[in-house]
Amino acid sequence: xxxxxxxxxxxxxxxxxxxxxxxxxxxxxxxxxxxxxxxxxxxxxxxxxxxxxxxxxxxxxxxxxxxxxxxxxxxxxxxxxxxxxxxxxxxxxxxxxxxxxxxxxxxxxxxxx
Amino acid sequence: xxxxxxxxxxxxxxxxxxxxxxxxxxxxxxxxxxxxxxxxxxxxxxxxxxxxxxxxxxxxxxxxxxxxxxxxxxxxxxxxxxxxxxxxxxxxxxxxxxxxxxxxxxxxxxxxxx
Numbered sequence: 772x773x774x775x776x777x778x779x780x781x782x783x784x785x786x787x788x789x790x791x792x793x794x795x796x797x798x799x800x801x802x803x804x805x806x807x808x809x810x811x812x813x814x815x816x817x818x819x820x821x822x823x824x825x826x827x828x829x830x831x832x833x834x835x836x837x838x839x840x841x842x843x844x845x846x847x848x849x850x851x852x853x854x855x856x857x858x859x860x861x862x863x864x865x866x867x868x869x870x871x872x873x874x875x876x877x878x879x880x881x882x883x884x
Numbered sequence: 885x886x887x888x889x890x891x892x893x894x895x896x897x898x899x900x901x902x903x904x905x906x907x908x909x910x911x912x913x914x915x916x917x918x919x920x921x922x923x924x925x926x927x928x929x930x931x932x933x934x935x936x937x938x939x940x941x942x943x944x945x946x947x948x949x950x951x952x953x954x955x956x957x958x959x960x961x962x963x964x965x966x967x968x969x970x971x972x973x974x975x976x977x978x979x980x981x982x983x984x985x986x987x988x989x990x991x992x993x994x995x996x997x998x
Contacts, residue, residue, distance in 0.1 A: 775926075803983045814888070814989035814991045815976075816989070817987075820984075860927070862927075865983060869932065869981060870915050870983070871929050871932065871942060872919075872929070872987060874926035874927040874928075875926050876926045877926055
């Protein structure tokens with residue numbers, strides 16, 4: 772079945788370090804791909820999305836490219852800040868109209884000053 | 885402000901005592917959904933609704949009920965809660981159920997069933 776696998780956390784980085792969070796997926800057809808971020812005590816917020824192969828989603832310095840050949844959607848940021856500390860979820864939505872998001876297990880990022 | 889509002893935010897209750905978690909959105913979205921979040925499992929869909937009076941099961945519907953009598957509201961009902969329903973619950977909405985639509989999430993409801 773359709774699934775998303777994320778790198779396990781927690782990931783601990785120093786401020787201004789480079790961030791990569793790996794995400795790979797298994798899906799039939801052509802899914803849309805998303806990264807959501809969850810700050811402590813809050814709901815999930817859309818960080819970025821890509822709806823077709825080779826699309827690059829970007830927002831707030833974060834980027835991810837939809838790689839169909841490697842079924843991946845890795846999240847990157849060139850210089851993280853303490854305020855980026857949160858849980859990051861990779862998700863896919865299959866090409867149907869059920870609207871269901873299939874999530875990875877989440878990766879906790881902690882950025883230290 | 886565009887938002888999805890859930891109530892209550894926290895609830896501790898006992899096995900078998902019926903409870904309802906309300907969800908309301910002010911964005912005129914057609915699509916609404918409920919998820920539960922458990923450690924190591926990410927979020928899993930419980931139920932969804934494509935529009936008023938149209939609901940369907942997600943991946944983990946057992947023990948839950950929903951209704952969609954109005955476009956803005958999508959309550960989650962636990963008729964006889966059990967401890968395995970202790971979890972963090974999120975309501976979400978989007979304009980439609982098409983796969984390229986991002987979903988807007990509420991802040992979550994943490995349920996503890998003793």
